Amino acid sequence: MLVLTRKIGESINIGDDIKIRIMEIKGGAVRLGIEAPKSTAVYREEVYLKIQEENLLASSWQKVDLEKIGVAMKNVGRKK
């Protein structure tokens, strides 16, 4: 891992088109400004990991669940 020291207002460039600027440092928190191409997704890590974990869980449902699910789903339909 590359570790760099930066001051407020300074930036780092990643490749040709990603720039991260240190905007503010307050308490234990750093505010970053990120410039990146639209096609580059920028995520807070903990949120990204949470979504990833939930996707993995959601993908692992089993065929045997089908019948039970059918019952539960009909209940949702009724709730409308």
Added chain:
Amino acid sequence: MEILSARHGKMEITPEQILEFKGGLIGFPDYDRYVLLPFMEGTEFELLQSVDHGNLGFVVVDPFLFRKDYEFEINDSEQEELKAESPDDLRIRVIVTIPEDPKEMTANLQGPIIVNQKGQVGKQIILHDSDYSTKYRIFPDSE
């Protein structure tokens, strides 16, 4: 064309049904083609099935069925990626996680799926600054 789903058996689909998810779903970058299919008769649930991997499929549902006040904004780049000319082009779905007891099933409201069937694209977006849960109970009052 035909796809074979582990959960759903053989399914006949047309090329026009295929949705491109650029970069895949989060955690599944290798699979970027899906179809959105009715799942079980008499229910509101649908199956987001990978075209290229029969074992990969997600149960999804229209979140407005159980959260009428569900709302979020999509930014310009997401809108562009989804080729959305108007909000009417887009359908919103959320992925359902089904535990052993299906009454405890939850919906991921923080990572909704947006589909533009006309443009044949789809995308999972992350709502960073929302309080929506990844584990929202669909049947909150069941024991």
